[in-house]
Amino acid sequence: MAQRRGMEVSIAVSEAVKLANVDVISAYPITPQTHIVEHLSELVADGELKAAFIPVESEHSALSAAVGAAAVGARAYTATSSQGLALMHEIMFIASGLRLPMVMTVVNRALSTPINIWNDLSDIMAERDTGWVQLFAINGQEAVDLTLQAFKIAEDSRVLLPVVVNLDGFILSHVIEPVEMPDQEQVDRFLPVFNPALRLDPDHPVSLGAFGSPDVYMEVKKQLEEALIGSQKVITEVWKDFGILFGRSYKPVESYRTKGAETLLLTMGSITETAMMAVDALREKGQKVGLIHLRLWRPFPFKEFFQAIREAKVLAVVDRALTPGGMGGPVGLEIKSALFEKTDRPYVAAFIAGLGGRDLTQEIFTEMVEKANRYARKKKEMRYEMIGVREK
Amino acid sequence: MIAEDLNVFKKFTPKTLPKEEPLVFGHRACQGCGEVLALRMVAKAIGSPMVIVSATGCMEIISSPYPQTAWAVPWIHVAFENAAAVASGVEVGLKTLMAKGRIPEKKITVVAFAGDGGTADIGLQSLSGALERGHDFVYVCLDNEAYMNTGIQRSSSTPFGAMTTTSPAGKITAGQTTWKKNLPAIAAAHNIPYVATASPAYYLDLMNKAKKAAMIKGPAYLHVYSPCPTGWRHGTDLAIEVSRLVVETNIFPLYEVMEGKYLVRKNTKPKPVEEYLKQQRRFSHLTPDLIQIIQKRVDAEYERLLKLEGMTAKAESKEGPKEEVKEE
């Protein structure tokens, strides 16, 4: 019987990696991911986790070593944040392009400059186009569950893509949350031993990472695209299996009090739970407000998104990253582009808030809802608005 | 201890050279390419079973033009600067899978190949990391002394005075203005069990060193001189000739560093460096003064190598190596 106990989320994630029976961990420390790699290091040193821990000399090498390990058929894991993820950027495309399953935890932290160790989503948003499956946890339990699911999704023969599980730096990674850790037997039933489709094997030599001319490049990208889009079906199956085995179910787009809601907040990551409190307070006052949050970012769950917003008149999108000189935030951009094909669509108020760890309080969510409603009433043409920047 | 690892080491002789060709014909290397020849020799000497990790560079491009591969052994190319990091993951992955009983336990040699650019410059960090962590693999730097695949640009391994497109022979500067970075010394500074230099003209020496490198537990670094007729501007038939002259002039001395002990192949009557330089049009702009500078420095470096040999011979080493480098 699984036990529910208070755990620091980083530690819980490491324990999930241990339960997943990884083979190779290659990691480089960076705040606020460090507790994950430190705990994993301890587990390996104590013989509790039968994996090899490679203390690499940079994040670029961390991902490179994970690629090498996955290429020989080992279950590989790494974790990073911010600048470390940015340093991995080159290899991100290669890992997915080579169709190597692996899992990475990104503990979301703002990208320099200025150097800032606090939470926003700029690090992962810069990796949007890398071909990885991208999931977002909003609390400690989800961080654990998504990590376990990530391996299963990645290794499915219909997917064979690396998966990133995002959790917010400090505000999730370093807090103690109630977590029900599954037991090893349950996880073993859920997650079979990794059986690679392709691996470097002297008995069956293959060449990976060939030189591809214009004659083949587009076909390879098409294959990748189809695999990433197709992974949603597998993700749904995995979530169903997980629900049956562990009693917790997940959806690509989660709805909170959306029934009868005219205005919806759209969030990602752990700020969702603060936003939910704002929704509760507004509902108390009789306002028809709800919230949806994206658990699945890539592949983008178009169908589920349209379904979730079908009753809404106003959508307040909360971005925690900036795409300078453009549409404001990457999520706002994605939402508006997705809605472009629809003739009947809600008013979208795109906000950017909480960059570089700037606190996102319940009041700010309330402010965003109020503004969104006001702008919608006035039919204001807005591209986006940055919340909370000091003007004077 | 490498003496234990080399217990069963038997030298190759001309009649006992392995016939396996891990690299097959049909590859797209230039006519007379010294690097692909060096690569062929090393891969042959190490032999299957092995897994090859290649950095971006000439050897990767000419051997893997989709849908064809010249590799008859498992091979992976990831990026330019991380051959050593990928090899680290491969090595650890294989070891772990064997320890867990998921693949049969047997010796599979992990070999990383990179050029001088992918080793001395952009690849130096991942090489250093892999060497320091002590992975059981062979790292081979195929040194053609410039970024040849991108069209002959200088690297930190380009020799002093050599013309490249980014160290041109101009009115103000004449070729490379810095001395070649000493990669074997950098590797040796990591205290790895085995470091060796090799030249394809001395093929038995090269292949024996590659074989030793594969047998030794822990990291082994091979620095292999690789002539490039295209970039060095010499005749397509001269790769071996040039590989011989570079050793005969002491520009590229052959030596091993076994557990810190230097073993230098002696060459007490070196040919003048000019004989080597005049073979290649990348040096044709050199004035007698510059050639003198090169001569002096080459002599000094060789002397220094001999001193290192003397110094490390007296140094305390637990077990001496069994094999000495002999003259061919």
Next chain:
Amino acid sequence: MAKVDALHPWKEVPLGCAILEPGNARTFKTGDWRSKIRPVIDREKCIKCGMCWIFCPDMAYGHREDGYFDWNPDYCKGCGICARECPKDAISMIAEEE
């Protein structure tokens, strides 16, 4: 049988652009690259030392039962290393005859 061109439909490209057939480059006859000269062996002078075989960057020499080496016109690029390195001058580079 390897396809020399890469013009396969996207569904037929192997996973991640992997090449599954080891050494299939051998179907690409680089002997076509020779334009002017090719080696010719004088068996009288040949001492079966194998230098031509070991020094060929294109593996264009093969072992024969009787210890001599056969030159492979399909892959020889005509670089001339063998002729230069043969210790007995048993190999000469002659004009390529079409």
